Structure formats: structure tokens, C-alpha cells
Amino acid sequence: MxxxxxxxxxxxxxxxxxxxxxxxxxxxxxxxxxxxxxxxxxxxxxxxxxxxxxxxxxxxxxKTVHTRPAPDQPQMPELYNKRPGGQAGAIISMALGYSIGIFTLAGLITFTALSAAVSHMFIVPVIIFGVLAATGFTLGINGTKKIRLLNRYRSYVRQINHHLSVPLQQLADRNHKSIAFIAKDLQKMINQHLFYEAHVDTQDNYFLLSDQAYEEYRTARLEYYEKKKIMEKEQEEHKVxxxxxxxxxxxxxxxxxxxxxxxxxxxxxxxxxxxxxxxxxxxxxxxxxxxxxxxxxxxxxxxxxxxxxxxxxxxxxxxxxxxxxxxxxxxxxxxxxxxxxxxxxxxxxxxxxxxxxxxxxxxxxxxxxxxxxxxxxxxxxxxxxxxx
Incomplete structure (x- = not known):
């Protein structure tokens, strides 16, 4: 005025x-x-x-990372495996592994008892049955882990629902797990090529579904921190x-x-x-x-x-x-x-x-x-x- x-x-x-x-x-x-x-x-x-x-x-x-392409743009390539394999193999691994493990464990117990009774006469069978039992249970446990991993993967896919960026905290809260567990779990799935282009950012705890989303996210984050520095400098200059x-x-x-x-x-x-x-x-x-x-x-x-x-x-x-x-x-x-x-x-x-x-x-x-x-x-x- x-x-x-x-x-x-x-x-x-x-x-x-x-x-x-x-x-x-x-x-x-x-x-x-x-x-x-x-x-x-x-x-x-x-x-x-x-x-x-x-x-x-x-x-x-x-910056905004768009969730889905605009109607006039071509559809994005597949970003995750919609029908992951390995389930049948995991079930067979579980059935066969635990069967071998239980059968050989019984043999191991039997020959261990006999060996103790007759002065180590059955030491070789004990070793063989011990190795077979360990192998069988390892095979069964790996099959179980694989099935659980695939189940969690399907759950993550439903929760992500094509969104290009999702905070790990959301997934952690939804699955009642820690952020560290979710980050490690997702990275394991990326390594197994269940997600084709995904990235896990542990600095700001985000899951990015595509390479493009990840690059836009990185650029936005850099710009954010640059602007934050500028804003802090301006605030310093505007002291009373x-x-x-x-x-x-x-x-x-x-x-x-x-x-x-x-x-x-x-x-x-x-x-x-x-x-x-x-x-x-x-x-x-x-x-x-x-x-x-x-x-x-x-x-x-x-x-x-x-x-x-x-x-x-x-x-x-x-x-x-x-x-x-x-x-x-x-x-x-x-x-x-x-x-x-x-x-x-x-x-x-x-x-x-x-x-x-x-x-x-x-x-x-x-x-x-x-x-x-x-x-x-x-x-x-x-x-x-x-x-x-």
C-alpha cells in the first residue's frame, strides 16, 4: 500500500x-x-x-510417478511374472525330501542304537543314513521355503496391484512384518526374476516396480533434496x-x-x-x-x-x-x-x-x-x- x-x-x-x-x-x-x-x-x-x-x-x-500409462500411450511391458513356476517342483521336493528324511532318520536311530550296543560295528550305515536324513530334510525345508516365498510373492503382487511405487511401510503393515524383512524378501524375489525390473530403495524405503519409475524416483529425490537445501538457505537468510x-x-x-x-x-x-x-x-x-x-x-x-x-x-x-x-x-x-x-x-x-x-x-x-x-x-x- x-x-x-x-x-x-x-x-x-x-x-x-x-x-x-x-x-x-x-x-x-x-x-x-x-x-x-x-x-x-x-x-x-x-x-x-x-x-x-x-x-x-x-x-x-x-514429482509424481504415474501409476498406469495414459489411455493414448502404449501399454507397459510385463513387469512381473504372472505365473511363476517352481510350485510343483517345490511340492515334490517337500514330499520326497521329508519322506526320505523321516525314513532315513528311523534307520539312523536304529543303526546308532545297534552300533552303541555292539562296539561301533554299524558305523558305516550310521554315516550313510545320517547323510541321507540330512539331505532329505534339507530338500524338504527348501521346498517349504520355496512354497512360502511364492505365496508371499502372490500376496505382494495383489497388494502392489500394478502401482509403480509402494512404500515398504505399507507392505510391512499389511503383512505384519518388519520393513527390513520386506526389503530383503522383495530383493530375493528380484534376484529370482519374479519381478523383472523392480528396485528396492532402502534409503527412503520404497519399492519401485519398473526401471523408468526408479529413474524418475531417483531424479525426483535428488531435486527434492536440492530444493530442500535451497529452502533451508532461504530460511537462514530470512531470519528476523x-x-x-x-x-x-x-x-x-x-x-x-x-x-x-x-x-x-x-x-x-x-x-x-x-x-x-x-x-x-x-x-x-x-x-x-x-x-x-x-x-x-x-x-x-x-x-x-x-x-x-x-x-x-x-x-x-x-x-x-x-x-x-x-x-x-x-x-x-x-x-x-x-x-x-x-x-x-x-x-x-x-x-x-x-x-x-x-x-x-x-x-x-x-x-x-x-x-x-x-x-x-x-x-x-x-x-x-x-x-x-
Missing amino acids: PNSNWNDVGDKIKDAVDSAISTGDFTNLSRSIGDVINDTIDNVKSSVKVSVKTSYSSNPYY SAECQKLIDEGQAYVRHIRECNDAIPGEEISRKLDKMEQLVQRIFDEVRIHPEVAPDLQKMMNYYLPTTSKLLNAYRELDKQPIAGENISNTKAEIEQTVDTLNVAFEKLLDSLFADCAWDISSDISVLNTMLAQEGLKEDDFTLNNK
Whole structure:
């Protein structure tokens, strides 16, 4: 907002308050200040919006890795084995292995007992049956592991459901396993060519189904960390300056003055209004600390509104000290209370303008994130439906 406009605003408010205090006529003071506030608050909000928007626009986020190709694009190549072999062999291995193991184990026990009874006469059969038993059980255990691996593989395929990227935490929660187990399990399946192009990223704990998705993911991650460094550097550069700190200190002084006036004025209704004013002003200056880039516009505005507020509260304190409150004093106090309400509206609008744009940017980021998660199939409802 141009300085000349701010000067006009300040002069109007100052003249109105000075005239009311000097003449003792506070009639329509609230309406006069309210008109000035309504004429200027939109300009202030516009200035704040630009500053806050600039601050939030530097937030980085991962690029979107699309889940499925667009309709006008060719279908992706097969990325996993839809009919993995080895199940029949594993079943045969289990049946044969455990059968051999149990049969030879019985022989091993028998010849071991005989050997112990007749001075190691049957040592050779003991060794042969021992080797056969170990071989049989090893064969059976390997078959069991193979079948369990294939069962887990089919379960993973159903849960992944063609999604190009899936967080390992999702799979771990779904299968009641640790992330380390899931990562090792998936890598084993990749090594056995059950997944043709998949990659397991153990740094950020993601499973990427294709080479292209993995390259896009790596690129996005590099860009994310680069942007994060830039953002951290910008935040370092935007630390509260001495000028901004001075504004904050002045604001805190006004907050203390509002509290002192509130403590000195016994009325419950005015106390409630001043409590609200103190909270609003405090929150505005808290926002200045978070977003120092809005300080110049707030400096201009607060240079007029807060001194005006202090003058009115001081006048109210003096009136409240009068031993006899006649009709004139009561009317004047009521008009000041109404003006306090008007000023609270101004502070509330300004605070809303600060938070509204932050909320808009946050909701935009959430919208982008939800879109990204939906495309990747990582939203909770999508994940649940895909596994029903």
C-alpha cells in the first residue's frame, strides 16, 4: 500500500480520536474508524497475500510417478511374472525330501542304537543314513521355503496391484512384518526374476516396480533434496532482521499496555473485549516472527492502529476512575467499548488474511499430495479397495 495512502489513513484515524478526546464527544467514533478500516483492510490483505504466498511457494515436493500409462500411450511391458513356476517342483521336493528324511532318520536311530550296543560295528550305515536324513530334510525345508516365498510373492503382487511405487511401510503393515524383512524378501524375489525390473530403495524405503519409475524416483529425490537445501538457505537468510525485531518488540509493548489497562479496568464486558484484543495482537506479531517479509506493511498499519488503541484505552481508564458515572460518561464509555469491538474486527481480519493464505497454500500442497498419492495408489482407501 503506498505510503501516501497510509498517511491519509493515519491522519483520518488520528484526527477522529484526537477530536473525540479533546471535545469529549465520542459519538459515532466507532463508525468513523470502522469506515476507514473497511476501506483499507483489503489493501493490507492484498499486500500480505503477496508476501505470504512468496514464502510458501518455495516448498518442495516429490514429482509424481504415474501409476498406469495414459489411455493414448502404449501399454507397459510385463513387469512381473504372472505365473511363476517352481510350485510343483517345490511340492515334490517337500514330499520326497521329508519322506526320505523321516525314513532315513528311523534307520539312523536304529543303526546308532545297534552300533552303541555292539562296539561301533554299524558305523558305516550310521554315516550313510545320517547323510541321507540330512539331505532329505534339507530338500524338504527348501521346498517349504520355496512354497512360502511364492505365496508371499502372490500376496505382494495383489497388494502392489500394478502401482509403480509402494512404500515398504505399507507392505510391512499389511503383512505384519518388519520393513527390513520386506526389503530383503522383495530383493530375493528380484534376484529370482519374479519381478523383472523392480528396485528396492532402502534409503527412503520404497519399492519401485519398473526401471523408468526408479529413474524418475531417483531424479525426483535428488531435486527434492536440492530444493530442500535451497529452502533451508532461504530460511537462514530470512531470519528476523533488526528492523523486524524492533517491530515485534514494539508490538509486545502494546500487548503489555493492553494487559495493564485490562487489569486496571474492573468491568467484565470491557475485560472480555480487551482479552480478545490482546490475543489477536499477540497472534499477529507471532505471525510477523514466522513471516518477517510482511513486517513493512504491518509496520505502517500498526503505527496508526495501536497508538489509537492506546489513546482510547487511556481515556477509558480515566473515565472509569470518576467516582460518579453520569449519563455522559456512561455513553462515552459505551462508545469506546464499541470502538474496541471495531478495532478487534480490524485485527481479526488482518490475522485471518495471514492465516487464510497460509491455509490456501497448505490446502494446495495437500491437494497436490493427494493427487500424487492417488496416482501412485498410496491413499489408504485406494490401498484397501485394491486388496479386497
